Amino acid sequence: MTxxxxxIEDEALVAMELRFVLEDLGHEVIGTAADAATARNLVAENEVDLALVDIHLSDGPTGIGLGRELGQDRGVSVLFxxxxxxxxxxGVAGTIGVLSKPTDERAVQTAVDYALRRRQGRPVEFAPPELQLFG
Structure with a gap:
């Protein structure tokens, strides 16, 4: 499932590593954003299935509000x-849950797979142990 x-991550090395992991899994990374304004622009210009959102971005702790906005108003699945x-x-309304950093490739893969299965309405028996679900 692509x-x-x-x-949405302000640390360039973390964002680059995430990009490599996601592309290796066959996903299309539509972009990286280090702040809320850049993220909003990318969402406005692209169809986005899932956003991986850090809380502290280059413009401050704007990730929580951004995640809520993307999840509730834009129909994007959101993992912090x-x-x-x-x-x-x-918890944050409209979002799925939180993955603690630092994390590893397998945790990212299982959390992304879980979020995408939920998005598609496919059965999900349980969340990966590293993913703390909301609500």
Whole structure:
């Protein structure tokens, strides 16, 4: 199942590594954004299935609001990826869950697969252990 994925991450090396992992899995990375404005522009110009969103971006802790906006208003499936999972402990409306950083390739793959199966309405028996689900 190939998806169009947006990486919203201000650390260039992390974003590049995520891009490599996702492309190796056969997904199309439509872009990377280091701040909320760039992310909004990429979503406006492209069809996005899934966004991987860090909480702290180059314009501050804007990821939470951005994730809510993409999930609720734009129909994008959203997974947070952050070193600060406690910031979204109570969940964020319109989003799926949070993957703690640092993480590994297998955790990214299983979390992305889970999110995409949910998006397509396909059965998901359980979430990967590294993925903390909301609600």
């Amino acid at each position: 998806a169009r994925i947006l990486i 990826m952050t070193a600060n999972p406690g910031m979204v402990r109570d």
